[in-house]
Amino acid sequence: MDNSPARGTRDLLPSAVALRDHVLARITEVYHRYGYQRIETPALEDLTRLTGGQGGENEKLIYQVLRRGLPDPVAADTPVADLVDLGLRFDLTVPLTRFYGNNHANLPLPFRSFQFGPVWRAERPQKGRYRQFNQCDIDLVGEPSVLAEVELIEATTEALAAVGLPGGATVRLSDRRFLSALAAASGLDESLWSTFFIGLDKLDKIGWDGVRTELAERGLPTEAVKSALDRIQSLTGLSADKVADALANALPSTEPQPFIEDLATTVGCLDELARTRELRWEFDPTLVRGMGYYTGQIFEIGHPASRSSVAGGGRYDRLIGRSLGRDVPACGFSIGFERIVDLLAERPSRESVAVLFESDVPLARALHVARELRAVGRTAEVLPRSGKIGAQLGRLTAAGHTSLVHLRSGEDQPQERELER
Template identity: 35%
Template sequence: MAQKPSIPKGTRDFGPVEMAKRNYIFNTIREVYALYGFQQIETPAMETLQTLMGKYGEEGDKLLFKVLNSGDFMSKVTEQELQERNSLHLAAKLCEKGLRYDLTVPFARYVVMHREELQLPFKRYQIQPVWRADRPQKGRYREFYQCDADVVGSDSLLNEVELMQIVDTVFTRFGIRVQIKINNRKILSGIAEVIGAADKIVDITVAIDKLDKIGIDNVNAELREDGLTEDQITRLQPIISLSGTNDEKLQTIAKVLSGSETGLKGVEETQYILDVLKSVGLRNEIQLDLTLARGLNYYTGAIFEVKALDVEMGSITGGGRYDNLTGIFGMPGLSGVGISFGADRIYDVLNTLDLYPKDSMTATQVLFINFGEKETAYCLSIINKVRARGIRAEIYPDTAKMKKQMSYANAKQIPFVALAGENEMKEGKITLKNMETGEQQMVTPEELIAKL
């Protein structure tokens, strides 16, 4: 007996219903990106390992899926190298390519390669799968989609404002209530500076970024392990636990950071973003959160994170300002800011709250019943008119029993069924049945189109 096929761990099949839901997510995000002048690009699933390696840290390098060279990939490997079993060394000889780990590094490579063709500032969006050789678990997959938007070649904080408006618009369209959290890496650098631990900025941000997950006591324990003194940790506490309105928090932190030029610059940038957002008006709450650090250390300015209010879920969108992403490919000084929607987590939130619009789940709008050759020929001319008006229609391919054809319509959740027998053909009409209410009436093809 043939072995039952399977798929790799951490990957998934998506059936028609799941694809309808996923396309609703992707199309909504795509439409909003386009509204704000972002243009779509795509990059290859495979990049050279030279492009990918060393951009995500040691841990990230281990999670890269590497692709074996074509042909006789063993020809360059010596017997001694095989016996040494040094997997990293062997991978370097056997593999020149890898599957992309994210969309950001390929985007930086794209900008450097196509710089002469690009009109700066360049506003791009990209909705594509990425791959990570991570241990699969709930909510974490080896293949998943990212939905990124970035603006490069502009220092203006209006870009940050627009990205927050995009976030607000997308989640309003989805019907998901969210809280948008904002902070600034310059503020965090200023805090590290004024408590006398400027060299520990990475350790501090990594530790306080875990506050929601592990609590204040464990964060403090981690800071001790990272070499901060008790005095420095004590001076950090009131900053981590700031309360009040966004403006009140900024006023307090400005006093604390009065001796740090970098920190005050971060306060000024954050104040500007929040003030402009107040004037344009967001439907969702935006909150200054000084414990927000974001894991990636290439962020240099404003940072954002979005959480759903009605579902227990991690961050469903994140992003921030980076000053030198293209520097890794020899083009320093090109500033950018970007966001990424977590499509898979948004999918889970929409499922939990049952927020998918009914029409987004409907593929075929009307099924024409097949009673035989004459009736089919009559229906086909009407179907052509119906499809020409953008109505999704199909005819049952076989002359099967009526019950079987109706069951097909029910299984596919087709809302209307069209039937044409001798009477309808004589009058040049068709009977339209509403599958939800059971109501049916004889209509002309034009009336059928108007109803649908």
């Protein structure tokens, strides 16, 4: 019998779980200071909700669950849609929108939500990509202004600093409304916008020439593509005070473009924050993000040690309306929890006392000593003495114990001593 876990999933040893607990505790502490409240949603969601056309490529990776009560065997020509009704969630945003639709009457407005839990995607397993992994999300629901974007970015960058993520992270910022306006100003028909965005999203993998080639192969007009890409390239490397004018010049319009002022406010706040603590940011006109539900500003955090972003999110003002029947402004940021854990060089120390007792020492005495240690907040494990003392001490050290109380018969006041690391 094969006892290995399913492909793309992992067993986690105590040391790995201890690191993950440490990371989650630091993130939770920061998010709580900003007023975000922890909620939980089920792993299973109605399949029609998960396949509503807003999850991008992730909708192709859903683990579907068979309906209860199916006959055995099932007729060979039965459509798959008649066999399944539930699916494992592929992110935490779609469940949040259902949660808010069901519970909004009992929630404050705006509502600051914090979620942590497993999600599932039928990925092709590889380093950094798993079929079951944890996500860590905060969302600000009911706040229409850029307060939401700025606060989410500030809180998340603070959380990443708190867990000890090495320096070098950069916040990249753009806006779906900007991308749509740019496509329109370049002469692309609205029916081609999504194709253009998909091609642009591959820039970091295939480069400018690759994007041009792919868009041409997809049948997009050459001149319109050239105009759009030229405009985008003219908007890189902007300082905070240049963003508004540069966007206005690149997108000539007689109509007001509210997203320009919004972006200027956001980058201005980030620039101010960067004067008080380590923070790098850039307006990135090539940033797209794959989810179909984004309606405004989008953002990612990149790190030089990771090929993929370590956090990402954006505004999704129309997604909750599918559950509630009316649109509610919402914005969220998700930390790539697994990637953060993989990037951390230092493992948290584990302070633990091994209470070792000889065979002629009453068990009650060993338990009493451990109980006293725990009463003052220490971690203590009771272990019988066995084998060669040197070998056992080595095993204790390997298991993460940092000190030892060795109980011997006739010794009234045993001394605690540190174990050699």
